[in-house]
Amino acid sequence: MIDLRTPLSLRTSFAFxxxxxxxxxEVLIGAALILLPFVGWLLNMGHRVVMVHRMMQGEPAWPAWRDPWQLLRHGVVTFGGMVYYYLPGAALAYLGxxxxxxxxxxxxxxxxxxxxxxxxxxxTHYCRAFDAAEIxxxxxxxxxxxxxxxxxxRAWGIALCALALSxxxxxxxxxxxxxxxxxxWQVAGFSFARVFSRKYDLT
Incomplete structure (x- = not known):
């Protein structure tokens, strides 16, 4: 079983x-949900959060498509963080x-x-206890x-290789x-979670 204790490599991340x-x-469920504009993307984001959380608790990553409202909530919270981080740069670039x-x-x-x-x-830190203050x-x-x-x-290299292959x-x-x-997205999520969970002892 490939989990957060497994050494990080291209093979383990791609196979995860x-x-x-x-x-x-669950990959196929996520693919079907992508057809729901934006909401499907948020659900998939929440799904990745719950997968990592389950592994941090010593549980199998799957099944994680159990509570759509919970998944949507995690997707909204983490997406809000992305907007918060990207907005200043995007606004300045647009104004320029x-x-x-x-x-x-x-x-x-x-x-x-x-x-x-x-x-x-x-x-990954948000995944541990779902604390929005981490974001x-x-x-x-x-x-x-x-x-x-x-x-x-190395995680970035794996994520970019997976992006190209996708x-x-x-x-x-x-x-x-x-x-x-x-x-x-699951390859990238696993790769970064593996790095930070070990670096900061989050498991």
Whole structure:
């Protein structure tokens, strides 16, 4: 069984969402829910949160499609964090584009990059006890991410490889991409959870 105690590697991360019949079934459920505009994406976000939480409690990651309202709530809370992190950079970049200010666009781009790097720094900590206070502290989240060291960057490498591979799903008339995109997000979620749960002893 691949869980948060398993050494992080390309093989273990890629296999994590597919390792059992139940796991594969939940990927397909997530793919079907993507057809619900935005709500399906939030449900999938909540599903990843609950999977990681269950593993932190020493339980199997699956089944995690049990309480749709709980999943939606976790999806909304974590998505709110993303908006909070990305909004300053996006606003500054847009304002720079509208006014033709190169320095504003550049600063906005840097803030967007820092937000991207910081978000994994709060996701796993939120999964432990569902404490929203873990989310709304960008400096702490970025610090946690950077303290992840080489393992953190390895997780990013695995996530980017999975992202590239997920586009193979487009060959299946586009429908396959629903499943491969859910697979990608679960690979990324597992990879970062493995790094931070071990680094900060969250299990």
């Amino acid at each position: 969402p597919l390792q059992t019949a139940q796991a594969r079934r 584009w509208r006014t033709g200010s190169v320095w504003m666009m550049g600063t906005g781009a840097v803030l967007l990059l820092l937000a991207t790097l910081a978000i994994p720094g709060y996701m 709304y502290n960008p400096a702490r989240a970025l610090s946690r991410a950077l303290q992840g060291g080489g393992a953190y960057w 586009f193979v799903g487009l060959l299946g008339l586009g429908i396959g991409f629903l499943a491969t995109s859910v697979w990608f």
